[in-house]
Amino acid sequence: MNGEFVAYCVINALAVLAIAPLYMSLIKKVKAWTQGRQGPSPFQTYANLAKLFRKEVIYSPNSSRVTRVAPSITLAAILVAALFVPLAYVPAPVGGIGNIILFLYLFALARFFMALTGLDAGSPFGGMGSSREMSLAAVIEPVTIIVFAALAFVFASLNIFDMFVISAASAFPVTPTLILLAISLFIILIVETARIPIDNPETHLELTMIHEGMILELSGKNLALMELAAAVKFTVLSALLINLVLPFGLVTTFSVAGVLAALLLFLIKGAVLSGIVGIFESSMAKMRFFRLPSLFVMAFFFSTLTIIIEVFA
Amino acid sequence: MILLALGLVTLACIGLIALSKTNRQMNAVSIAHGLIFTIITAAILAAMDIPVGTFLVGNQYFFIDHLAAFEVLIASVIFTLAAVYAGGYVESLLSSGELEKGSQKLFYTLWSLLLLIIVLAFFADNLALFWIFAEMTTIASAMLVAILAARENIDAALKYIFIASTSMLLSFVGYIFLFETSRSALGEGSLNWTVLLAHAPEFPAEMMLASFALVFIGFAAKSGIFPFHTWLPEAHAKAPSAVSAVLSAVLLNVGIYAILRMVALVHRTNAMPAVSTMLVLFGALTIGIAAVSMLPQKNLKKLIAFSSIENMGLMLVGIAVATPVAIFWVLFHVMAHSFTKASLFFSAGILHRQYHSRFSGDAPDEIRDVFSLQPLAAWGILIGGLAIIGLPFSPVFFSKLFILLQVGTVSMEVLFILLVLLFVAAAGLGYFVITAFTRVSQPGDSPLNEPYRTPGGMKIPVVILLVLIIAMGIFLPGGEIVFFSQMVTELGF
Amino acid sequence: MVPFLLSAALLVLVIGILAPLAAAGRDMRSVRILSLACTALSSLALAAASLIVLLDGDPVTIFLCQPTPAIGIVFSLDRLAAFFTLLIAGISGCVAVYSVEYFDHLSGNGRRNVLCGAMNLFILAMVLVVASATTVSFVFFWELMAASSFFLVMYEYANGETRRAGVFYFIMTQLSTLFVFLGIIALFAGTGSFAISPIILSSSPLILPAFLALFTGFSIKAGIIPFHKWLPYAHPASPSPISALMSGVMLKVAVYGLIRFLLDVFAPEFWWGVLILAAGTVSAVLGIIYALKEHDIKGMLACSSIENVGIIFIGIGLSVILNALNLPALATLSLLGALFHSLNHALFKSLLFLSSGSVVHATHTRDIEHMGGLARRMPYTSALFFIGAAAIAALPPLNGFVSELMIFVAMFSSIPLVDPFVKVLLFVTLALFALTSALSAACFVKAFGSVFLALPRSPESEDATEVSSLMIVGPAILAAGCIILGIFSFQIFSLAGFNLPLPDMFLVGVLLCGTTVLVYGFLYFTTPHAHRVSPTWGCGASAQKPGSEYTGFGFSEPIVTIFSSVYRTKKKNVRHFYDAKECLFSDGIAGIDLIKVFEEYLYIPIAKAACRTSAAIARFQNGCLDTYLLYVFVTVVAIIVFLGWSA
Amino acid sequence: MMDAALVESIIRILFAGVIITAAYIISTRNLLSLVSVYALQSATLVGIALCLYTIEGAVVLLGIALVTFASKVLIIPYFIATIQERIRIKRDIEFHYLNPTTSLFLSMALMLVIYMALSSIMPNVSGKPTLFFFGAVVGLSLVLMGMMVTFSRKRAITKVLGYLTMENGVLLFGMFVTELPFIIEFLIVIDLIILVILTAILTVGIDSTLEEYHNRLHRFYLWEGTEDVP
Incomplete structure (x- = not known):
């Protein structure tokens, strides 16, 4: 572990933390525009988080230590996962950081704790949220792994860092296979971050909610941590999608100016993706829970198609 | 000389039994009888050089070789233990009125007589003489089966006699064939096994096949081979348990012994392939029928009897392979089976005293709370059952494994069928034991009979046998192996 | 060093077996503690021995007893065996520590001593299976393992559930033995040797049956679907330390068997790997x-x-496939x-x-x-x-x-x-x-x-x-x-x-x-620590009741x-109303019936067929002497015809 | 020495007699005559043995004739007749599996089968004078016919007679196929007597008491309720 890598870690983590809430607000803004409303300010999420951090925490009498530690662990797991996806600058990987499977399982770690938190208070909503979250995660997992396997196959590496380097090095990275993969990755992004049509992040207190159900009993800084974790997760997955499909601007050698420029470029690309997500969400209705597997089958279809193209063509 | 001694001892015993008045005295006499026989046999064995070149005693009618001595030793030991066991068992039969007071002298007399006849049968060189003794064993043992006052016993004994005797007559026809064969080959007819073995290669194959097939019928009936096995479950289930043990552990050996001797002759002629096919066919069918019959069995003693049938089938298959190794392990299996089966019947007898239904011998035993009421018997059945299935620390494990190995070198298909059948048999035995022994009294159940106070005399043989089985399963001393190899060599394999 | 440690460990284990069995009549806590201490001690020794072998990498051959030329009881500890020995020793040591107090809470007085003894016997058998260098001793201890674990499963025999578990376990164990027997006999028939060593004549037609039989045998013991049914019965029925040993260790002995034979005896072909992989995948998912x-809870763990085990089989199958495709590095991985x-x-x-x-x-x-x-x-x-x-x-x-x-x-x-x-x-x-x-x-x-x-x-x-x-x-x-x-x-x-x-x-x-x-x-130092406890929001209900929680x-x-097609779910919804027009709901039952697919479509039909067959055959044993004599007669005539025809 | 050809024809007639008696035993319903017919059969056997002696001159045959006469013509029939007196059964009406006509046809078929089987098994015996070969065939057929009696008749007494017929068959077979040592013949007869006595005792024993066992006994067909206990 060298100094360069440590610097990368710190910068990447801080950058992700800094950018993530912005995208959340942006999506809301876009959705509001498409609905003809003005919508919140792009910095509203920052304000919400700041407020939550200052508020008092309320625990249920039923809750155990899980509720107290899980939010920190969840965020930590997502942040470590964020290290696997360089936003702007790709250093040489150290000690297997960047392994795509480990990346996936860090999300699983976060999800595990989140689901336990949902169950901890004994609230029926929490239980329902956890149950649905885990079920959906289970069903999407084959798709995810196939997509990742396809990525590993296309880029001939298991490491996200290497993938980025290859992708950044090629002049025209956008190939038909990559487009198909991008569609699959997009669906994974939607599912993993609990957006419409999977889940409606705006609705509390509806029987359709999944992610919000799990964190319903949280309050104060615990809630803030969970919300932040969700935001970071969105950013990380977006970064994966963006840097694989549209890697231009990604730097592989360290220079302050280069990194800053790349970061800025990423910010814009991310904002565009958030906009797309916003539009996508507004054009969709929330799906019935048990119809969801068919959506995943679609993603599975795309990734399998990729594989077939790659393998047989 | 030895035979004379044996005969005199038996006569003395019968005389003493006639003189004695109580069960205890008669029992002591029969235990002594068994012990003396065991000691004499042990002495014979000790006097035998291993390996010996020829036979120890030989005249026109009797001889002693390792195989005979081995069988006699098993018989004497089982008889001694069974006599110890019978002491308590007969007492209990008397007190429950199942055995009439007047019959007990007959019981012990027959007991001593049966031992003598069996020993003489094993020592007979002349096959016709052997046949006659084998017939006599049927008679004596059938009387022991029938000795209980119940009609079912008479019924079972009659079946035993009719099936065994009619089949044995056909055996005799087989021996006539054999005699004629030897006469036409040697000029002078002989039924002496030693002579026959020496000249076996000169005999024509068709005649040997015919005589073997006919001899086989009779002794298959004696040893409970399908389809002549039908008498066996009923006789073994109905007989007093001490007698069941003897029937299963000693008398079945007589049949296998005769078949083995015949195969030793046929082995030297061209008729062996046909005989092997026939033996495998009968053996597999026997195992199959026994295994399938064990599955729905509700009566413990019948179950054990079917297990005997199954083991006889296995021995038959082993004999069919007829390689030295196979014969070696068949002989080992004979020993293993005898001791295990005796322990099973002894334990079953204790349970039978505890649980037997007063209404019918065929009715399922109402076994309940067995571990609290009769722990020793329960463990006896459990360990004995596992041993007969062939789990480790039981000699059956090795004999079964190696017999099957030998079968495997001949035909994988037969091996597979055998394994499946043995599995079914094990499953049947296991199913019965598990379901019966785990039954405990529920509050609503009808009260049990009085707990049966098992006399020490009935416990000791079980313990001795269990220890013996496990010891045999662990230690295979070199002397034992040399001894068994010697038997195989003497049989000419 | 290693032979000494091993023999010491086995000796101590034997003490741990015999001591409590000798005291089976009475309920003696001290004997149990002694026995479990023996377990722990021997675990330490075994672990030390296997670690030495693992680090050295040199196989060690121990004990040599050769009662007949055919039965050689040879033990040898190479790295693979040492690895599994370490596994067995590690788990059984911890289980022994746990059991000291757990066994005190069990009912059954003197039987608890037997339980201790049987548990040690079980551990001993597992260690020796792993250490076996010949197929005969492998089968011997394999069977011993089966027998001793059967006793362990049957500990609470009076329980109806245990009885069913016992029947299942016994039958599946015997089935496993059947196939292992078949496998090693086929191996012997093919090679003429009992050694677990590479086959020289790989063209022998018996290699394939041997592999298939061994694979089936080990799969049954490892609980691979469709032979898995005994696991969810046997594990809940036995005392927890026993379930831990059976699930944690015994299944691994089956895995060991498979790996050992694949690596050391066979030269696996590509499709063998596919078979193992498929079996593993199906088991893992289902x-x-x-x-x-x-x-x-224990059924779930089972x-x-x-x-x-399915995952482990996936790994093994993959390794076989990759080896067959000549990718040794990945196969090793x-x-x-x-x-x-x-x-x-x-x-x-x-x-x-x-x-x-x-x-x-x-x-x-x-x-x-x-x-x-x-x-x-x-x-x-x-x-x-x-x-x-x-x-x-x-x-x-x-x-x-x-x-x-x-x-x-x-x-x-x-x-x-x-x-x-x-x-x-x-x-x-x-x-x-x-x-x-x-x-x-x-x-x-x-x-x-x-x-x-x-x-x-x-x-x-x-x-x-x-x-x-x-x-x-x-x-x-x-x-x-x-x-x-x-x-x-x-x-x-x-x-x-x-x-x-x-x-x-x-x-x-x-x-x-x-x-x-x-x-x-960061949060601890930057944000306020104020917190308070307040009831979970119960959708307006005043007090939250356990019944309103989300159940398992x-x-x-x-x-x-989602997986109803796998479960073959049947939803049941029976409603009763007060009035004929079905407006006023009185009560009803709603439930989901999960059909046990394998039990209903595989196990029970087979059992029923066996029962029918045996009932049909039992009819021939009808208790009538005439019938029996008829059988004899028919057979005699058949034999005479056979004689006339064959001569 | 008599004329061999004459003796042979006498023996042939006696064979016919043996077969006829056997057929009678298979088919009759009358128990009382059964014993006499059996005695007649045994007597025929004695005759055959004597005739054979005149041809072969083996002393063994004389012994056989003597022993057979003593045991099978005198002792055993007498004994069985006594038993029949005791248990008062006169008829054995029911047939199991085979009715008289079928069993007669079957026995003819069996004789053919045995003839064919024996002629292929024992080429050297069939090479002897046909009389000996035919004797063997008749002997073995008699064994099987006796066996048919044992399973087609329901009463134990009849079964015993079937068994005895079988034994006669074995004797016949032995006489014609080879020359067994006399001691063996003698021992077999002793064995037979013990067996018959035992069976008889058991039959009587089962006959002795207690109404409640009737149902069970019914299955064994030792007797039926109609012919009652004394």
């Missing part, structure tokens, strides 16, 4: 799907064992993954069984719908269970993750190197494997959530108290093992001489802990619905 619907997963599964499954044993002891029920809220009542046990659950759900940086990762990496890396057909195969397996892994996370969220979190759902659970210290120490060692093996996996493999393309979990662990501490610390059943309902 195993965890079945686990999700179990309410019985089903999850099916899944994990995948085999190491399978081996490591065996060890890991042994650790966390025993941990889970032991801590669930504590839970069952505290709550007197195995039904997770009657538990709940135990995290605050049994803090240590819940922490231990949590570590087990996290490890089995393959969460980084614990050990369960590392072994799954190894198999994943082997698959990912081999995909570009193989031909299209194998690619497709690998993709399918990969997808199902990922599904398995995610479902297992769901399963253990459900388990931990229903058992330890929220409100207690029964009075027993309400009154539960923490168990005594040794019942925590035993599992705690296992939990430590889970963490250490996970975090230091990279270093351990380097030490063993394997440089694998794996992430350094130590680094990941440090990062995770560091970040957590940073986040927590409810938790798995979405998955049950």
Whole structure:
């Protein structure tokens, strides 16, 4: 572990933390525009988080230590996962950081704790949220792994860092296979971050909610941590999608100016993706829970198609 | 000389039994009888050089070789233990009125007589003489089966006699064939096994096949081979348990012994392939029928009897392979089976005293709370059952494994069928034991009979046998192996 | 050194077997402690011996007794055997520590001594199976293992459930023995030797039957679907330390058998690997799907064992495939993954069984719908269970993750190197494997959530108290093992001489802990500490009742619905009304019936067919002498005809 | 020495007699005559043995004739007749599996089968004078016919007679196939007597008491309720 890598870690983590809430607000803004409303300010999420951090925490009498530690662990797991996806600058990987499977399982770690938190208070909503979250995660997992396997196959590496380097090095990275993969990755992004049509992040207190159900009993800084974790997760997955499909601007050698420029470029690309997500969400209705597997089958279809193209063509 | 001694001892015993008045005295006499026989046999064995070149005693009618001595030793030991066991068992039969007071002298007399006849049968060189003794064993043992006052016993004994005797007559026809064969080959007819073995290669194959097939019928009936096995479950289930043990552990050996001797002759002629096919066919069918019959069995003693049938089938298959190794392990299996089966019947007898239904011998035993009421018997059945299935620390494990190995070198298909059948048999035995022994009294159940106070005399043989089985399963001393190899060599394999 | 340690360990174990059996008549705690101390002591010795062999790498051959030329009882400890010996020793030591107090809580007086003795016998048998160098001694101890474990399963024999478990276990065990017998006999017939050594005449027609028979035999013992049915019966029925040993260790002995014969005896072909892979995949997916619907905590763990054995088989199958395709490095990786997963599964499954044993002891029920809220009542046990659950759900940086990762990496890396057909195969397996892994996370969220979190759902659970210290120490060692093996996996493999393309979990662990501490610390110092306790929002109901919680059943309902075609779910909804027009609802029953597919379509039909056959055949034994004599007559005539025809 | 050809034809007539008696035993319903017919059969055998002696001149045959006469013509029939007195059964009406006509046809078929089987098994015996070969065939057929009696008749007494017929068959077979040592013949007869006595005792024993066992006994067909106990 060298100094360069440590610097990368710190910068990447801080950058992700800094950018993530912005995208959340942006999506809301876009959705509001498409609905003809003005919508919140792009910095509203920052304000919400700041407020939550200052508020008092309320625990249920039923809750155990899980509720107290899980939010920190969840965020930590997502942040470590964020290290696997360089936003702007790709250093040489150290000690297997960047392994795509480990990346996936860090999300699983976060999800595990989140689901336990949902169950901890004994609230029926929490239980329902956890149950649905885990079920959906289970069903999407084959798709995810196939997509990742396809990525590993296309880029001939298991490491996200290497993938980025290859992708950044090629002049025209956008190939038909990559487009198909991008569609699959997009669906994974939607599912993993609990957006419409999977889940409606705006609705509390509806029987359709999944992610919000799990964190319903949280309050104060615990809630803030969970919300932040969700935001970071969105950013990380977006970064994966963006840097694989549209890697231009990604730097592989360290220079302050280069990194800053790349970061800025990423910010814009991310904002565009958030906009797309916003539009996508507004054009969709929330799906019935048990119809969801068919959506995943679609993603599975795309990734399998990729594989077939790659393998047989 | 030895035979004379044996005969005199038996006569003395019968005389003493006639003189004695109580069960205890008669029992002591029969235990002594068994012990003396065991000691004499042990002495014979000790006097035998291993390996010996020829036979120890030989005249026109009797001889002693390792195989005979081995069988006699098993018989004497089982008889001694069974006599110890019978002491308590007969007492209990008397007190429950199942055995009439007047019959007990007959019981012990027959007991001593049966031992003598069996020993003489094993020592007979002349096959016709052997046949006659084998017939006599049927008679004596059938009387022991029938000795209980119940009609079912008479019924079972009659079946035993009719099936065994009619089949044995056909055996005799087989021996006539054999005699004629030897006469036409040697000029002078002989039924002496030693002579026959020496000249076996000169005999024509068709005649040997015919005589073997006919001899086989009779002794298959004696040893409970399908389809002549039908008498066996009923006789073994109905007989007093001490007698069941003897029937299963000693008398079945007589049949296998005769078949083995015949195969030793046929082995030297061209008729062996046909005989092997026939033996495998009968053996597999026997195992199959026994295994399938064990599955729905509700009566413990019948179950054990079917297990005997199954083991006889296995021995038959082993004999069919007829390689030295196979014969070696068949002989080992004979020993293993005898001791295990005796322990099973002894334990079953204790349970039978505890649980037997007063209404019918065929009715399922109402076994309940067995571990609290009769722990020793329960463990006896459990360990004995596992041993007969062939789990480790039981000699059956090795004999079964190696017999099957030998079968495997001949035909994988037969091996597979055998394994499946043995599995079914094990499953049947296991199913019965598990379901019966785990039954405990529920509050609503009808009260049990009085707990049966098992006399020490009935416990000791079980313990001795269990220890013996496990010891045999662990230690295979070199002397034992040399001894068994010697038997195989003497049989000419 | 190694022979001395081994013989000492075995000797001590024999003492541990004989001492309690000798005292079977009386209930003596001291004898039990002595016996369990023997177990622990011999575990230490065995572990030391196997570690030496593992590090040295030189196989050690011990004890030589040769009663007949045919039966050679030779033991040898090479690295593979040493690895599994280490596994057995490690788990049984911890189980022994746990059992000291657990056995005191069992009923059955003197039988508990027998239980101790039988447990030691079981351990001894397992060690010797692994150490066997000939097929004969392999089968011998294999059978001994089966017999002793049967006694262990039957401990609470008076229980109806145990009886059924016993029947299942006995029959499946015998079936397994049948195939192992068949396999080694076929091997013997093919090669003429009992040694577990490579076959020279690989063209022998008996090689294939031998492999298939051995594979089936080991699959039955390992609980591979469709031979898995005994697991969910036998594991719940036996006392928890026994379940831990059976699930954690005995299944691994079957895995050992498979690996040993594949590596040392056969030259596996490509499609053998496909077979193993397919069996493993099916077991993994179905195993965890079945686990999700179990309410019985130990039944659930048993089903999850099916899944994990499936994963191990996936690793083995993959390794065989890759070897056949001439990719030795990846094959090694995948085999190491399978081996490591065996060890890991042994650790966390025993941990889970032991801590669930504590839970069952505290709550007197195995039904997770009657538990709940135990995290605050049994803090240590819940922490231990949590570590087990996290490890089995393959969460980084614990050990369960590392072994799954190894198999994943082997698959990912081999995909570009193989031909299209194998690619497709690998993709399918990969997808199902990922599904398995995610479902297992769901399963253990459900388990931990229903058992330890929220409100207690029964009075027993309400009154539960923490168990005594040794019942925590035993599992705690296992939990430590889970963490250490996970975090230091990279270093351990380097030490063993394997440089694998794996992430350094130590680094990941440090990062995770560091970040957590940073986040927590940052908030601790920057935000206010004010907090208060207030009731969970109950949708307007004044007081929250346990009945309103999400049950374990409810938790798995979405998955049950999604996979209804696998479960063959039948939803039942019976409604009764007060009036004829069905307006006023009075009461009704709603439920979901899960058909036990294999039981209903495979096991029961076979059993019924067997019963019918035996009933039909029993009719021939009709008790009538005339019939019997007729049989004799017909046979005699047949023999005479045969004689005339053949001559 | 008589004329061999004459003796041979006498023996042939006696064979016919043996077969006829056997057929009678298979088919009759009258128990009382059964014993006499059996005695007649045994007497025929004695005759055959004597005739054979005149041809072969083996002393063994004389012994056989003597022993057979003593045991099978005198002792055993007398004994069975006594038993029949005791248990008062006169008729054995029911047939199991085979009715008289079928069994007669079957026995003819069996004789053919045995003829063919024996002629292929024992080429050297069939090479002897046909009389000997035919004697063997008749002997073995008699064994099987006796066996048919044992399973087609329901009463134990009849079964015993079937068994005895079988034994006669074996004797016949032995006489014609080869020359067994006399001691063996003698021992077999002793064995036979013991067996018959035992069976008879058992039959009587089963006959002795207690109404409640009737149902069970019914199955064994030792007697039926109609012919009652004394």
